[in-house]
Amino acid sequence: MPEETLRLSALASLGLAAHAVAARAPEQGIALRELPLPALLNLRLDPKETAAAKAAARTLGLLLPDLGQAGLAKELVAYRLGPDEWWIKMEGPAAALETKLRAALGDSHAAVTEIGEGWAQIEVSGPQARSLLAKGCPLDFHPRAFAIGEVKQSLLSKADAVYRLISDDDDASGALFEITIRRSFADYAWRWLADAAGEYGLAVLS
Amino acid sequence: MLLIDCPYCGPRAEVEFSYGNEAHIARPLQPEALDDDDWADYLFMKTNRKGVMLERWVHSHGCRRWFNVARDTVTYEILAVYPMGAKPPKLPERSYL
Incomplete structure (x- = not known):
């Protein structure tokens, strides 16, 4: 394992910190956050x-x-x-x-x-999280088919991904998924998610 | 699209799987003793059955495990899914000739 101080975020090239906010606005359907390197x-x-x-x-x-x-x-x-x-x-x-x-x-x-070292994690949350992921993954994201605590391996567009549903609230906060993706696909996955989230309104969380 | 019942993950979309061709082909015990024709026969000549075919599939974008599938190559119906190393289950004869 390399020195902690030398570990670079898989998404460092995207400069996410520049437009990150503390919380999702109510009119935004999706929040994306890069999780610390696992x-x-x-x-x-x-x-x-x-x-x-x-x-x-x-x-x-x-x-x-x-x-x-x-x-x-x-x-x-x-x-x-x-x-x-x-x-x-x-x-x-x-x-x-x-x-x-x-x-x-x-x-x-x-x-x-x-x-x-080979993986990166992205958190997808918000009331439209299930709809967003359903656009790029053949899994069934209906609450009846994907419950809290479940882990499923599948695709996110063309990248392999491991999905975990961490929490799911009926109120405005929506579902919270953790997506684990190959580090070399993290940039692709983030861009794909950000693009697909456009219609719902996207917040990048710090 | 096929819905394939992975023995470990449950029913998943075909796009998550890769095809591994015919199952239950035994590798020759002494490959060095084969002539080119027999080796080519082992490598390339599959039965390509019209009807129920025993096939290998791998859940390559899921649990990455291999397993066997009995599939009707005419109707695309999947009749059975069973683990590697297991004997194929008894299946009804189907003839399309």
Whole structure:
């Protein structure tokens, strides 16, 4: 992992800070925000190997979530991405947890890899968030089909993306999605989202 | 558009998947012993069945896992989805000849 001070935002070239505001105006349907660069660990293990799964769950302080779900624990989130694959996202550097997980898993058939450098995260919120994402993704974003805490991998226009619904209010604040995107696609994804949000009114949050 | 029922993610749009051609073709145990014709036969000659075809698909923009699909190549109907390494389920015979 490079020095913290040398890490550059994936969207630095867009100069977003210049027109960022503190909050979305009521007439704007969408708010976009670049999230801090994530600290991510990729955890691979076969959940049928109960000893390894238990060791990982104990170390993380949560039950490994089911397919398509995110699990929350103190200071970290676990995303289930496949039958034998999870992501662990946390605040701050991932190295300490990586060491702890490796020690806990010992010789079992499992892998822990730090992958945060390859990804960027964008937060999409607002009453029109579901409509906006539906324009570029074949997933069903209806509240009946995409509930809070769900994690789904799909496309955002032509880029691979991982969607997580963090909160959803019926009132004016709308849904809040976290989109994880390959770092090299972050610029493309942001421009696509900003363009597609034009008809709803876009606020860039700081 | 096909709606393919990924065994891990559930029903998803075809655009998220990639096609992996015919399933259950065993790799020759001694590839060095094959002549060019047999090797070409293994690599390129698929049955291209008119009717129920057993195929491999990968959920390339989703969970990135491979699985098998039994698909009717005439009606595009997907009759079964089953994991890699599993035997194909019993399916009704269909003849369009």
